[in-house]
Amino acid sequence: MPREVRDVVFVDGVRTPFGKAGGMYANTRADDLVIRCIRELLRRNPQLPPERVEEVAIAATTQIGDQGLTIGRTAALLAGLPKTVPGFAIDRMCAGAMTAVTTVAGGIAMGAYDIAIAGGVEHMGRHPMGEGVDPNPRIVAEQLVDPSALVMGATAENLHDRVPQVTKQRADAFALASQQKTAKAYANGKLQGDLVPMAIRDADGGWGLAAVDEAPRDTSLEKLATLKTPFRPHGKVTAGNAAGLNDGATASLLAAEDTARELGLPVAMRLVSYGFVGVEPEVMGVGPIPSTEKALRIAGLSIGDIGLFELNEAFAVQVLAFLDHFGIADDDPRVNQWGGAIAIGHPLASSGVRLMTQLARQFAEHPEVRYGLTAMCIGIGMGGTVVWENPHWTGSAAQAAQEGNK
């Protein structure tokens, strides 16, 4: 049966403000966070009949309790989508939401459905990393993986060993810049558009509203230098140059481009290619390097074609290793314009869509940029990269066609 691969577009994405584990969402259920995002997506796009949503993929790393029970399906039901809309749960640790997007994009491209919701949630306060895990004893017995591979901070220290040119000073400076860029982005109203205010409640204060991220902080190189290195004595990785432990959720709307046009849905980004690659688990932070090479190769692009980068900042060292590899300066303005996970936070399985919503807004501001990418490192040694095309790009159609044929 002959068929055409269809173009897939990113229509819209939203997220809850990200909280600190044990912070503002301490009494908020994880599923409620992602349900709120799904409802907001539908509300922001009233031209989309809810029954046209044909798949809901929601990621969570720890699929237990309020992040369990096939969360894609239960969240769809609880969000008020018709019962005919199916859903599923997905997990690729930090790249859960990214994988939700690429998975439903694959489904759309091959014609299985036209419109899907993809997102993720991680309530690290309710579900600390490693909750309920049961690693196979063969990992140790057969020395398959270095035991440090299961402790993300330890893998970041390991990565520092491999890239000694990334010093603690560089990592701290990058972290400070992330905080400063986020503060500036907030001041300029860049981030607020993605946020879905979330009702919160506690016993002494009653109801409240979470309207901004809880994690960003005012800091300095001096303060950062004093922080402990919990993963190694005299190590380099601190709470200041790594993403924190956070609670939050994201959701996005993906569609076949022709369906989006038919329904009058906005086209924020066009999917070009994606790649996931495995690396040594004990230095999982290098993952985005080979995954980006793979995605670029599939797209027929080179790193020089990328005008905007949204890189997840699990650890400053893994972003810097990426930048060094591709010969990009630490303060290159194309990279994480509005800061990153070090400031905003990284609720594991939700973060992939945050990168995309921010890239989408930057695309709208930068019609001179044709391509951008979102990339992230992933636990147990993986990297993931998605390359996107800017539909607002103002280059000539002929040039586009020529470049597309290269």
Place this chain on the structure above:
Amino acid sequence: MSALAAPNEVVTRALLRQVNVPGLDRPAALITLDNGFDHTKPNSFGPGGLTSLDEAITAALAADPAFVAVTGKPYVFCVGADLTSLPQLADRAQALEIGRLGHRVFARLKDSQVPTFAFVNGAAMGGGLELALHCHYRTLSGGASALALPEVSLGLVPGWGGTQLLPNLIGIPAATQVILQNPLMQNKMLKPKQAAELGIADVLLEPADFLERSLEWAAGVVRGEVTVTRPEVDKDMWAGVLYFARQTLDQRLHGAVPAAYRALDLLETAKDADFATGTAAEDEALADLVFSEELRSGLYAFDLVQRRAKRPAGAPDKGLARPVTKVGIVGAGLMASQLALLFARRLQVPVVMTDLDQGRVDKGVAYVHTQIEKAVSKGRMDKGTAARLYGLVGGSPKAEAFAASTPGQLTSFADCDFVIEAVFEDLNVKKQVWAELEKIVSPEAVLATNTSSLSVSAMAEELAHPERVVGFHFFNPVAVLPLLEIVRGERTDDATLATAFAVGKQLKKSSVLVSDAPAFVVNRLLTRFLGTVFAAVDAGTPLDVANAALDPLGLPMRPLALLQLVGPAVAYHVGGTLHAAFPDRFGVSENLKRIAESGQPIVVDDQINDEVAKLLVVGDQPLTAEQVRQNALDALAQEIWLMLDEGVVAEAQDIDLCMILGAGWPFHLGGVTPYLDRTGTSERVTGQRFLPPGAASLPA
């Protein structure tokens, strides 16, 4: 204030939080009402709670917020005044003060220069709803379980602004419905959609993100982006609507419920009076009613229904109950068919009916199926449940049903563990049924009888296992009346009784344990009561005088209407049983027999049927209405005293519960014993009160 402090108040605190709402340049003040418990103990207002709210409003306004909003804890906004504290108020002055305190605090939300909002996220009743009515705007969650101003049902009025604000918000017809008609109609409550349609809320929002959307909506109102339009209240119809309401009240209650009339007066005041005058009138009404016997009886009755009905006195340990996995129903007439539907619906186990022939069985099963279809077409049952129920209810003629057949066969009684009979009221017929049935069911299967007057012990005496026979007496219509009299025969064992109570609970009935005395509780009292009325008629009292003699009590129906509902033939039969047992107190009325034998309705369109009336043969010693009433009340007092003496039920409270739930006797009488006490009837007839002063009445 300190004079009002209620030591046992569960204080609902008003928690204040500054909230930054996107799109507003300064924070809003969000007040959460929360008593610190989950939804099973809802928010309410006593003096402490009102003071907390007062302080929260002060603190909120001090910060010059963009707006002030009040919301509740999960599932509950606020269900009104803390009723437990009302009887503790020392005097009328204190009652006046609690009314004024509520008015003063709530008025701050009405008079605020800053826009005020109620985000009604859950159940809102009484003072809770009145608080919301004081706010400038209201959002309402589609998930709120109920909204109501139920005060009149207890013997109060909405005394914190409800009678003044509601009619001027939603108009006098709807306000009369909410404040008067609904409370007097089994305390009907509004669903959120109805409340929004009436105009009680400005916007109805879905529960999933109710608070977020409410804050956003409020911000829109403050910024002028959301315009709230409310229909203009029609003042011309005010007097007409209230005139009609007063007439309806008179017809139903004959002045028996002072709260209803006070509410009516306050609604009248609301038309033209300024708010201060209206609320002052509310204060006075509230203070009067708090010190009325009707309210004290109402609170007592409310407590019986809320608490005692859920923990039946004398019920054995729940752990003794045996599982019920299949139910047999002997008989396929109307009563039996109603029982089949109820058991299938609530127990969700196979229910098999039987009768003498296939035709009757088919008719019974068809009745159940028709009721299921009706429920589905009216949207009261989903298709999945209906499909399940169709499969659960079956039947077969007795020859087949009582054959010792293979267990597992749906139409067999052999594997039923609970069988109830609703056959003809004849002891020998019923004994015959049990004798045949005992040959095929297990020795532990419960045999329940729905008899209304026969002896449960006598029915069981010849069985090999009489300990598994129990009385299970429903009231017609089965789906409506909540009472179930569970009758312990002489030899009924605890496991059987526990199973009966467990089944009663699953059926969502309120069970009361009664002993195996003739006609149990409700029928015995109603028969005694009607007996005095008919004795008066026999003596020559005009039918209409006797019929209206009890009007001042405000009973749900007059004696002849009650007779018609029960059926004159049934009443005559029960009367015969009681006459046989207690010939000196239960007479046989030849006139009742004539009415029964006429086969004609005694009441047509609320009027006495002259065709039947002229059949009566009467004496020449008419009684006045006053005398008829006195005789009826005296007879009730005497009979209740004897029943308590015989141990028919554990306490007078159980008598009252039975009369409220099985006969629909009103809260303002407290069932009946508080009324007999407060009118002095019990002391005069029996030498003692049924309940100590203060328990269901004003303190001595």
